[in-house]
Amino acid sequence: xKIEQLRFYDGPNRHTLHSAIEAIVQLGGYxxxxxxxxxxxxxxxxxxxxxxxxHVCSKGYPGGFVDRLHEGTYLGHVVEHLALELLFxxxxxxxxxxxxxxxxxxxxxxxxxxGTQPGGAEALSAAVHIIRALWDDRTxxxxxxxxxTSVVEAIRGFQFGPSTQAIIEAAxxxxxxxxxxxxxxxxxxxxxxxQRRVMAAMTDQTSxxxxxxxxxxxxTKQLLGRQGIPVPVGYVVNSWQQARxxxxxxxxxxxxxxxxxxxGRGVTTGVRxxxxxxxxxxxxxxxxxxxxxxxxxxxxxYRVLVVxxxxxxxxxxxxxxxxxxxxxxxxxxxxxxxxxxxxxxxHLGPLSFIGEDEGLWTALAHQDLTLQSxxxxxxxxxxxxxxxxSSGGDACDVTDELGAEFQEDIxxxxxxxxxxxxxxxxxxxxxxxxxxxxxxRVIEINAAPGLRxxxxxxxxxxxxxxxxxxxALFKGHDGRIPVCAVTGTNGKTTVTRMLAHIWRQTGKxxxxxxxxxxxxxxxxxxxxxxxxxxxxxxxxxxxxxxxxILETARGGMARYGLGFHDCDVAVVTNIGAxxxxxxxxxxxxxxxxxxxxxxxVTRPTGACVLNADDLRVASMVHRTKARIVxxxxxxxxxxxxxxxxxxxxxxxxxxxxxxxxxxxxxRRIIGGRALPASWRxxxxxxxxxxMAAAAAALAMGLEPAFIGRSLASxxxxxxxxxxxxxxxxxxxxxxxxxxxxxxxPALAALGDVVRALGYPHVTTVLGLPGxxxxxxxxxxxxxxxxxxxxxxxxxxxxxxxxxxxEMAQLMVETLQxxxxxxxxxxxxxxxxxxxxxxxxxxxxxxxxxxxxxxxxGARQAALEALGTRAQESVKSLA
Numbered sequence: 001x002k003i004e005q006l007r008f009y010d011g012p013n014r015h016t017l018h019s020a021i022e023a024i025v026q027l028g029g030y031x032x033x034x035x036x037x038x039x040x041x042x043x044x045x046x047x048x049x050x051x052x053x054x055h056v057c058s059k060g061y062p063g064g065f066v067d068r069l070h071e072g073t074y075l076g077h078v079v080e081h082l083a084l085e086l087l088f089x090x091x092x093x094x095x096x097x098x099x100x101x102x103x104x105x106x107x108x109x110x111x112x113x114x115g116t117q118p119g120g121a122e123a124l125s126a127a128v129h130i131i132r133a134l135w136d137d138r139t140x141x142x143x144x145x146x147x148x149t150s151v152v153e154a155i156r157g158f159q160f161g162p163s164t165q166a167i168i169e170a171a172x173x174x175x176x177x178x179x180x181x182x183x184x185x186x187x188x189x190x191x192x193x194x195q196r197r198v199m200a201a202m203t204d205q206t207s208x209x210x211x212x213x214x215x216x217x218x219x220t221k222q223l224l225g226r227q228g229i230p231v232p233v234g235y236v237v238n239s240w241q242q243a244r245x246x247x248x249x250x251x252x253x254x255x256x257x258x259x260x261x262x263x264g265r266g267v268t269t270g271v272r273x274x275x276x277x278x279x280x281x282x283x284x285x286x287x288x289x290x291x292x293x294x295x296x297x298x299x300x301x302y303r304v305l306v307v308x309x310x311x312x313x314x315x316x317x318x319x320x321x322x323x324x325x326x327x328x329x330x331x332x333x334x335x336x337x338x339x340x341x342x343x344x345x346x347h348l349g350p351l352s353f354i355g356e357d358e359g360l361w362t363a364l365a366h367q368d369l370t371l372q373s374x375x376x377x378x379x380x381x382x383x384x385x386x387x388x389x390s391s392g393g394d395a396c397d398v399t400d401e402l403g404a405e406f407q408e409d410i411x412x413x414x415x416x417x418x419x420x421x422x423x424x425x426x427x428x429x430x431x432x433x434x435x436x437x438x439x440x441r442v443i444e445i446n447a448a449p450g451l452r453x454x455x456x457x458x459x460x461x462x463x464x465x466x467x468x469x470x471x472a473l474f475k476g477h478d479g480r481i482p483v484c485a486v487t488g489t490n491g492k493t494t495v496t497r498m499l500a501h502i503w504r505q506t507g508k509x510x511x512x513x514x515x516x517x518x519x520x521x522x523x524x525x526x527x528x529x530x531x532x533x534x535x536x537x538x539x540x541x542x543x544x545x546x547x548x549i550l551e552t553a554r555g556g557m558a559r560y561g562l563g564f565h566d567c568d569v570a571v572v573t574n575i576g577a578x579x580x581x582x583x584x585x586x587x588x589x590x591x592x593x594x595x596x597x598x599x600x601v602t603r604p605t606g607a608c609v610l611n612a613d614d615l616r617v618a619s620m621v622h623r624t625k626a627r628i629v630x631x632x633x634x635x636x637x638x639x640x641x642x643x644x645x646x647x648x649x650x651x652x653x654x655x656x657x658x659x660x661x662x663x664x665x666x667r668r669i670i671g672g673r674a675l676p677a678s679w680r681x682x683x684x685x686x687x688x689x690x691m692a693a694a695a696a697a698l699a700m701g702l703e704p705a706f707i708g709r710s711l712a713s714x715x716x717x718x719x720x721x722x723x724x725x726x727x728x729x730x731x732x733x734x735x736x737x738x739x740x741x742x743x744x745p746a747l748a749a750l751g752d753v754v755r756a757l758g759y760p761h762v763t764t765v766l767g768l769p770g771x772x773x774x775x776x777x778x779x780x781x782x783x784x785x786x787x788x789x790x791x792x793x794x795x796x797x798x799x800x801x802x803x804x805x806e807m808a809q810l811m812v813e814t815l816q817x818x819x820x821x822x823x824x825x826x827x828x829x830x831x832x833x834x835x836x837x838x839x840x841x842x843x844x845x846x847x848x849x850x851x852x853x854x855x856x857g858a859r860q861a862a863l864e865a866l867g868t869r870a871q872e873s874v875k876s877l878a
Contacts (some may be wrong), residue, residue: 001030001075001132003124004107008117010533012601013561014594015111016096021083021120022111024102025128027076030135031106034072042069044134045078048144049085056095057081075131076101076108082127084112086148087119090155118183119158126151153345160185162350163200163451166466174470176479177565179541189470190479192511192545201421202448203473210418211447215260217292220417220445227416229409229442230435234294243281244274246293253296256280258288262446264388268362269296276362283358297441299427301387302398304407305454305465306414306422308472311407313454313463314431315395317387319363320354324375330364331371334383342456343392350456354392359384395453397460403432406440413442421469423449482700483540483548483564485598487557488573488617489591490746491689495573496551497722498677498693502702502710508546511539515551515740516723516855520544532556533563540564547700557597558583568606569699570598570626571692575616576745581773592616602626607699609692612639612650629699631691633684635659651695656681658691658711660704669694670708676715682756683726685749690714724855726753731866734839735759736848738859742769744779751787754849761846763838764788766811767795767831767853770802774810781814788849790842791815791825794834796853805829832861839865 005024013020035042046052046066055065065081080097087094094113101108114120130147133139160168164185171178171189179188185200197204202211213219218236225231235246236259247254256277257267266287268280284291305313322333334354337343342350354360356371363385364370375381387393406428414422428440435441454463486496493514500512500519512519513535517527520542526535531553539548540563552562575592585591599608604625611617612632618639621628630640630650640650640661647663658669670690672678677686690711697707714722727738741750754762766784768777785791795807808827815825828834835858838848852858 001028001079001128002026003128006121006124007559008114008120009561010117011561011563011565012597014558014597015098016113017600018094018096018113019115020094020096020111021114021117021124022109023124025076025079025108025110027074027106027108030075030132031108034074035069035078036072038135040137041134042066044141045069045082045131048130048134048141048148049082051085051088052081055081055085074101074108075135076110079124079127079131080110080112082131083110083120083123086123086126086151087112087114087155089148089152090119090123091159092119092155116158119155122151122154122158156344158183161200162455163466164198166451166455167198167201167469168466170464170466170470171479173467174474174478176470176474179537188541189473191483191540192481192548193509193543194477194479194481195541195543196473196479198469198473200448201423201451201469203420203469205420205473206447207418207420213417214419214422214445214447215262217257217259217261217444218290223416224413224442224445227412229413229416230440232294232297232441232443234292237291237293238289240278240281243277243291243293247271247274247277250293250295254280255292255294255296256284257292258284259290259292260288263390264359264384264386265390267386267388268359269385270362270366271296272366279358279362297427297439297443299429299438299440301443302426302428302431303395303449303453304402304410304424304426305449305451305463305468306411306419306424307465307468308420309411309415310468311399311402311410312468313397313465314399314402315453315457315460316398317389317395317453318393318458319382319384319387320392320394321380321382322375324377324379324381326374326377329372329374330369330381330383333375333381334371337383337392350452351394352390352392354383359386359391389450389453394458397454397457397463398431399461399463401431403434405434406431409435410442413445417445419445419447420472421449422446480568481546481548482569483550483567484569484571484696484700485550485552485562485564485567485601486571486573486692486696487552487554487595487598488571488611489576489578489743490741490749491573491685491692492551492553492571493740494677494686494689494722494725495571495692495696496549497725498690498711498714499571499696500549501714502693502697502707503547503549503700505706505710505713506702509544511542511545511548513539513550513552515553529553533560536563552598554578554585554591554594555583557594558585562597562601564601566601566603566606567598568603569609569696570602570606570624571609571696572596572599572611572617572620573689573692574611574614574745576743577776577779578743578745578772580776582771588616592619596620596623599624599626609695609699611688611692612637612643613688627699629695631688631695633688633691649695649698651691651698653687653691658687658694658708660694660698667704668708669704670711674712676712677722677726679726679753679757683753685753686726724852724859727859729859729862729866731839731869733844733869734842734846734848734866736835736839736850736862736866738850738852738855738862740855741851742767742780743772744776744783747780747783750849751783754787754847757847759845759847761789761843762787762849763790763792763842763846764849764851765792765794765831765834765838765858766851767793767834768807768811769796769798769800769853770807771800777807777810778814781811782818784851785815785818785820789824792834792838793825793827794831795829797831798853832857835861836865840869 007022057065077099080099097112221231254271266284301317423446425443430438454465509521515529531551599620606626612630635652635654673681729736
């Protein structure tokens with residue numbers, strides 16, 4: 001049994017609306033027998049992972065999976081559930097999983113929710129290993145239990161720490177989109193121009209200068225002292241001799257710490273002699289060459305969290321300690337303390353592990369103890385003299401005990417440094433009075449402060465510190481911009497461009513993805529067929545994008561999922577037979593289910609714009625709680641009439657006008673013949689595309705009259721507005737129509753347009769993508785021959801799995817089988833040469849329809865041929 005392929009969907013996908021792992025697993029001999037063939041396997045599995053007893057599975061009730069085990073299920077299914085259980089033990093809450101046999105093979109496709117790619121991969125790999133070991137009965141239960149513990153810890157290592165998780169939860173509670181930008185704690189909150197960035201408790205408003213100042217404890221004290229903030233007296237030293245001189249000047253006891261240290265590393269308090277000073281100095285220098293020697297201040301240690309000039313939480317920090325029982329050594333008691341499930345490595349839990357280092361030896365020495373000492377029952381033993389959570393300490397919430405003037409002192413200290421979010425370390429005897437009244441001192445100010453102590457205090461109430469940070473970043477808004485996703489078999493590129501054009505007239509910076517590339521404002525920043533999740537994320541991650549219009553194609557959704565968690569408006573143009581047989585999308589029902597993904601993720605406060613003339617699109621209405629805006633070429637469409645009768649919305653074609661109807665009300669948008677894209681009403685599918693774009697614009701809050709004026713200036717003849725979609729190039733001898741139609745439904749619609757143009761002769765340059773089923777390609781060829789007098793057969797540069805010449809041969813055989821004379825077609829494999837030959841050989845006064853793969857190359861070839869032919873005409877007349 002081994003993992004053959006693994007894919008991670010970072011967000012909504014064809015399987016679930018959550019991030020997920022999809023894997024192909026080869027079962028080999030492990031796929032031959034069901035679980036009821038080995039009752040001992042089920043018993044051992046449930047002892048190893050008792051949480052599996054709560055799994056619902058397809059039965060629909062807790063314990064359903066156990067019933068499946070007893071009835072007999074196969075090991076691929078068991079791997080799925082064990083992977084989910086390992087993720088659950090690591091703190092995730094995913095529940096979706098599905099396992100399906102790949103027909104005719106020993107492979108299974110396993111899908112399950114996972115918060116991260118490495119965590120999911122770790123869970124799957126461990127599940128495969130454990131199931132194989134259980135089935136072979138070659139590993140003891142204790143060893144397997146240790147493996148479970150190990151993999152759970154490994155998965156936790158890929159998850160967010162408590163500080164970052166608190167900010168994520170606060171953002172999601174306000175419906176602010178969250179995107180992880182790296183494997184650590186770097187997040188994008190919000191979208192486009194409304195986004196903010198955070199890394200743990202550091203934000204994009206955190207001053208780099210202030211953060212650097214905080215790293216230099218000596219400089220921090222200087223700046224605070226100049227503002228009258230009381231700080232300990234101290235000296236920054238570089239050598240042992242300087243340390244001795246500083247100690248002689250200050251007197252004992254002392255605090256010794258790295259000048260640029262963090263998390264309590266290398267810090268020694270209560271230094272009472274030159275011998276202790278030497279050890280403390282050496283330990284501090286292991287962290288950083290410059291060492292701060294300062295007077296030790298009496299009082300209790302506090303951490304105060306300040307967010308945008310407001311104190312939001314405060315904790316009394318306590319060093320780690322154990323209580324003796326008169327029986328066990330300190331070493332044993334330390335081990336027991338570290339077994340507390342709240343203690344986790346890398347600051348990922350409410351508490352950290354207590355390590356064995358110089359800080360521990362010093363603390364024990366000051367108590368005349370060693371690790372082998374046995375403290376008396378009830379005796380409290382300090383394991384550190386510093387009170388950092390990072391070194392194993394804990395904290396008690398004291399937020400409500402802070403006096404107003406004390407808070408003002410702390411805020412002034414943070415202002416002196418210039419931080420937006422700061423953790424202020426203070427030593428004071430009385431936190432209800434100003435610092436100067438009690439001899440209190442500000443010890444340090446920390447950028448990117450840890451939030452754990454405020455989230456999980458050992459005593460007192462937890463504080464909503466994540467909410468405080470998010471509220472400060474998003475004052476009065478939710479970090480969102482309008483987002484519209486457009487999908488369908490045909491027309492989605494034109495609808496996307498029309499809607500983007502409408503929005504540009506508002507003066508907004510519009511981010512757009514289409515089959516031609518990515519546009520931000522008026523600039524194309526990437527070219528190519530970019531309609532997948534990566535391109536969507538580029539637009540949504542750009543800090544200038546004010547509106548996002550995202551063409552969302554089948555391939556990206558099937559293979560990678562969506563590049564966004566939700567959208568405000570979803571547009572589905574139509575569903576037709578294209579790309580079937582790819583990516584396990586074999587039927588129109590499969591394709592409909594996939595395209596409906598953007599409907600599934602439409603926000604309840606948003607809208608779905610659906611084609612009422614397409615029954616498969618219309619069936620999606622039951623998949624959303626968002627409002628529906630129908631569009632239809634038929635004002636008497638019964639779906640639309642029923643919807644309007646109940647107060648719904650639609651855009652319909654009525655007496656030649658695009659009309660917005662809302663219940664009994666009606667407002668004209670624009671006349672169909674006034675749409676430049678409709679060629680005075682002859683291009684029906686562009687009338688329909690304009691209706692979809694208008695409906696989406698209405699759903700996004702724009703006015704009908706404004707939409708009409710905007711559509712009136714959208715001209716398919718203008719290259720920047722709709723390049724390669726019904727782009728007519730008029731020459732002196734012949735005209736050339738560039739278009740991207742490449743499947744049977746699109747060619748059928750194109751045929752209606754060509755016939756309506758009334759040219760006496762039509763030459764078509766025909767190339768088709770090789771990754772379609774043969775029967776679909778044959779239907780496309782037949783559709784092209786229906787409106788063509790002559791065909792020039794070419795091949796795409798990207799053969800998409802076909803052999804050179806194979807596609808041309810298939811098209812030729814289709815023509816021959818339909819008894820099309822050899823005088824009515826020719827083969828020119830290269831696209832540019834095919835276009836040039838078609839233009840050169842076409843009769844005067846005729847039309848050449850060039851169906852391209854590469855727009856720029858085909859257009860340039862057509863221009864060259866048109867120019868050459870015009871020059872030759874002039875010469876012959878002369």
